[in-house]
Amino acid sequence: MxxxxxxxxxxxxxxxxxxxxxxxxxxxxxxxxxxxxxxxxxxxxxxxxxxxxxxxxxWNLVRPGSRQFVGIDNYILVFTDSQFRQVALNTVLLTAGSVLFSLILGLLFALLLDRAFLGRGFIRTLLITPFLITPVAAALLWKTVLFDPTYGLINFVLSPFGVGATDWISTFPLTSVMVALVWQWTPFMMLLILAGLQSQPHDVLEAARVDGATSWGVFREVTIPHLRRFIELGIVLGAIYLINTFDAIYMMTQGGPGTASANLPFYIYQRAFLGFDIGQSAAMGVVVVVATIIVATFALRLIFRSFSGGEET
Amino acid sequence: MAAPTTTERPATPSTQDLAPARKGRVGASLLTVLAWIVGIGFFFPILWMVLTAFKQEADAYTTPPKLFFTPTLDQFRAVFDAGIGPYLLNSLFATVVSTILVLVLATPAAFAVSLRPVKKVQDVLFFFISTKMLPVVAAIVPIYVVVNDIGMLDNIWTLIVLYTAMNLPIAVWMMRSFFQEVPKELLEAASMDGASTARSLREVVLPVISPGMAATALICVIFAWNEFFFAVNLTAARAATVPVFLVGFITSEGLYFAKLCAAATLAALPVVIAGWIAQNKLVQGLSFGAVK
Structure with a gap:
């Protein structure tokens, strides 16, 4: 004003x-x-x-009267807790892996959909559905109907390739969770990148073609730079949503075996609601918040940049 | 299942007599077929879930899996007998009430950061969005303690308050992007005609933003319906929602695929429909309006 x-x-x-x-x-x-x-x-x-x-x-809820001020002791415990380090690593792996793979798949799907063809709207509707489905229901679906060692669809599909009755969830717990997450998040990346593809300046594309550029040349020189902003946005938004993953782990593995597939939200939940250790879980919460703020700072800069005009420097 | 375009004439392997346009057509047909395969393949787990929900348990446990079977509604009946009803009602109540509250709070707020902006718009927007970036798990402990202290555990209103707070930032950002699409001239014309702010809002702005408002509502519905973390930690028998019901189901009925699938289908159906309706605005909501 x-x-x-x-x-x-x-x-x-x-x-x-x-x-x-x-x-x-x-x-x-x-x-x-x-x-x-x-x-x-x-x-x-x-x-x-x-x-x-x-x-x-x-402060432990099951030991009434235990509550007392201890300064930074909880934080010292958090950083010397080898399980916490393992779980922090899992969180990074799970978040980064899910974001990366759903981004790659999402890019491929978006490229497939970025042209007029018969039934395009229908296929797009099918492709976004895994993202809409209740995460708890999706995790349930993967745990039972798809990943079941004996009757699961995955093992049936893979049986011609000599894969026996593999118990995917016990053998590869973190990867199994990641597969379910990638399935759910690919549509998000696809929609984001598709929005990017469709906002390409047509005159530039035309001009490049008239100048005799090959399709691959146009893609590399015009499309990829234009998509950069959308891909960055997909990475940070995906990371923000996926770092909070809880439902899939709760339903599929309960963080196990041991802490092999636990991430920070699940571990903190365990400490708070199964261990009743309020002080410890609060300290871990603070650590997670600080870590998230670092990621979020990038995210916010990016989102504000996306808002302040289309093609910024 | 193949797209009709491929049926015209099989592509001959010799490339000499093919004009470039012809070659492009064949390539395009292949891409179309690929898109269909990818789309159906990606959707297949959901299709399988719905199919399994209509099977008898005996048909659900076969190797190889059965594609053709006599459909039955027995599993849905069993899920209702297992008591999904109250959970569905809880979910419905929490979702609808929180979404209404979100719209009531977010619409004026979005107006105040777009058409008639306060000072420090950027700070306000920054604040709203930053609340979405802080992990909920870091807040659950004090929320649990406070809710427990005031005797609001296992109360649906607790979930409503939390879901409202969860969706409010998204709604403010989304609604803001819709307010910004209102043509300035319309507003100016209205105020020149001597219309009061309230009247110009009602008669000029509201019709323009109402599709956006509907999309915002649908996205809030999806998030509220699907929410699990607060529901599982703060509710028990009385106020639990559908996702919590599914958890109980997997522990007690772990070995009944068809029944599980029927329960999962019922749980997912409302949001899948909401999402299909809102699909064009989905990205806008999830990217806080950054992408249209």
């Missing part, structure tokens, strides 16, 4: 009482925003303050 700058000089620099830029106007503008803002602050921000507070205490 720069209206005040244009006001005649004889006005006092004090805010005007009425009209744009006045104090009253400020509140009129703010009023519609406040309910949402206050609600969000209370429900989403206050808990984090409590998390920090709890993380400085030794």
């Amino acid at each position: 720069t209206v005040t700058a244009e006001r005649p000089a004889e006005l006092t620099p004090r805010r005007p009482d009425r009209g744009p830029g006045s104090r009253a106007d400020g509140w009129v503008r703010r009023a519609p925003l406040l309910p949402a803002l206050v609600f969000t602050i209370i429900v989403t921000q206050l808990p984090f303050l409590f998390t920090i507070y709890y993380s400085l205490q030794s």
Whole structure:
């Protein structure tokens, strides 16, 4: 709001009482925003303050009276906990792997759909469905009907290739979870990249073709640079959503065997709701938040850049 | 299943007599077939789930798996007998009420960051989006403690409040991107005609943004219906939602594929339909409006 700058000089620099830029106007503008803002602050921000507070205490729910202030002891325990390190590594592997593979598949699918053909809308609808389906139901589907060693569809499909009755979930727990996640998240990447492909400037594509560029040349020189922003956005958004993966692990492996397929959300859940260790799990929560803030800083920069005009530098 | 374009004439292997256009057509047909194979293959697990839901258990456990069988509704009946009803109602209630609350809160807020902006719009938007990036697992412990202290465990309203907070940032961002599509001239014309803000909102802005509002609502519905983490940690017998029901199902009925599939189909059906309707706006919602 720069209206005040244009006001005649004889006005006092004090805010005007009425009209744009006045104090009253400020509140009129703010009023519609406040309910949402206050609600969000209370429900989403206050808990984090409590998390920090709890993380400085030794507090186990099954030992009443054990609650006491212990400073940074919980954090020392977190960083010396070898299981925590294993689980942190799992989180990185699971998030990065799922994002990467769903991005590659999503790119291929998007390229297939980026042309007019018979039944295109129908195929697109089929392809997005795994993303819509309730994650718990999807995990259930993978655990039983698809990955079952004896009656599972996967082993049946692979049986001509000499794969016996493999128990995928026990043998490769983390990979199995990742397969289910990639299946669910590929449609998201596909839609994002498809939106990118379809927003390509047609005149540039035309010009490149007229200049005699090959399809591959056009793809490499025009499409890939244009898609870059969408791919980056897919990576950060995918990472933000996938780092919170809980449903698939809970349903398919319960983090096991041991902690082989546990990620940080699942491990913290175990500590809090099965171990009742409030202090420890709060400290881990804080560590996860700090790690996420680092990722999110990139994400936010990217999203704001995406908003401030199409083709930025 | 092959696309009709391929049936015209089989492509001859000799390339000499083929004009480039012809070659392009053959390539295009192959890509079409590939797209169909990929689409159906990718969707197949869901198709299989729905098919299995209509099988008798004996038909669900065969090697090789059975594609043809006599369909039955027995499994759906069994799922309802196992008591999915109250869970469906809980899910429905939590989803609908939280989505209404989200729209009631987000629409004015989006207005205040778009058409009639407050100062520091960027900061406000930044705040909203940052709440989506903090992992919920870091908040669950204090939420559990507080909810327990005020006696709101296993209460559907607890979920409603949390789902509203979960979807509000997405809705504000999405609605903002729809408000921005309202032509400025329309608003100016309305205010010149002496229309009050409320009236111009109702008569000028609302018709323009209502499709966007519907899409926002559908995306909130999908997220609220599918939510599991809060539901499993904060509810028990009374307020539990459908995803929690599925968990109970896998532990007690672990060996009954057909029944599991019927339960999973029932759980997923509402959101799949919502998502199919909203599919054109799905990316916009999930990317916080960054991609149209």
